[in-house]
Amino acid sequence: MNERDWHILKVLHEHKNITKTAQSLYISQPSLTxxxxxxxKEFNLKIVERGTRGVQFTPQGEYLAxxxxxxxxxxxxxxxxxxxMGQEISGSLRLGVSNYITLHxxxxxxxxFRERYPKVDFHVTTGWSKEVLNLIxxxxxxxxxxxxxxxxxxxxHHLFEETICIASKEKIEVGDLPSLPRIDYTTDALLKTMIDDWWRNNFQGPPLVGMAVDKGDTCKEMVKNGLGYGILPSVLLEHDPTLRQLDLRDELGNPLIRNTWMLYHEKSLELKLVKEFVEFVEGIDFMTDL
Known part of the structure; x- marks a missing residue:
């Protein structure tokens, strides 16, 4: 079996479906079958069986998967x-990056980095931070x-920190938030927990959610058009004089902070490409250089 075969087994085991696996691998179903x-035939055993619920792996097939x-x-x-082993910095650098960092x-x-090392290719996977953590x-x-x-x-390695802010088109008071329409958005679990905990520590009832959107950037645009307030990371609001901002604060009056980190396994630095990238990132100021 070659690398392609092992990849087919991996994807088939994830989907448990011939059609979805073929689509994911960009091959025809007959070719996959x-x-x-x-x-x-190579292993002289049955790997999968087709049933009413799609593909079922045999015990031997499970082991191979x-x-x-x-x-x-x-x-x-x-x-x-x-x-x-070569002298040049080359190869494929595999990165897992949160959605905001990917976009901005x-x-x-x-x-x-490519200007410094033109023979490097990038394989980037994006997603919520918890998903990226699992990839690492x-x-x-x-x-x-x-x-x-x-x-x-x-x-x-710590990259930067940001505060969590109440953003609004017009000036508002924190005490008035329960009666004002809030624009919610999908975000990672840690940020949602931080915001929810702050709300419970300050108000008795739930927020008045007037709109739920897909992401923070969309929320910001709705806030800019006066459709409600949003609770957003400060990096989404920087350099925007059209919005009013209030930092969320804890019981001691300190602003709530969210940190952004670069994570890796120490042994990965044995690869020159990874070592060069890590050192390159450590020399970058994410808030001013990018």
Missing amino acids: KRIQQME ICADEMLIRLRQIKETAFN KLPGLLKR YKEEVHVGIVRGDYQWSGAK
Whole structure:
């Protein structure tokens, strides 16, 4: 079996569906079925069976699917080690990055790194910070950038901090918030918990949610058009004089802070590419340079 075969097993085990797996891999269903049959012939055993609920893995197939993750990681490590033996900084850098950083900071960061090391390619996976943390933990990426203070026992570097703000078009008082329309948005669990805890510590009832949108940037635009107030990270509001801002504060009057971190496994620094990228990021001021 080659690397492609192990990848097919991994994706098929995730989807448990021939059609979805073929679509995900950009191959035809007959080609996928033929490839599975060839694997079964090679191992002389049945890997999957089709049932009313889609594809079911046999016990032997389950074992091979588990091995697929190990094999893909090992093959990737072999390639990276081979690249690492060369004198030039080259190869594929795998990054997991939170949604905000991807949109607002990552393009400029990667552009500057590529200017220094033109033979480097990037494989970037984006998502909520908790998802990125899981990618780093499983070593599916070399480096992750997350927003929030997640538990992490590996190496990390602090990138920047931000306050959490009440944003509004007109001046409002904190005490009036329960009677004013709030624009909610989908965000990561840590930020939502921070905002919800602050609200419960200050008000008895729930907020008056007048609108729920997909993300913080959308919320900001609704606030700018006077459709309600939002509770947003300060980095989304910087350089916007059209909005009024009030920091959320704890019982002692200190502003609530959210940190952004670069996370990685210490052993990843054995790869020259990763070491150069980590040191490059450590020399960047995310708030002024990007």
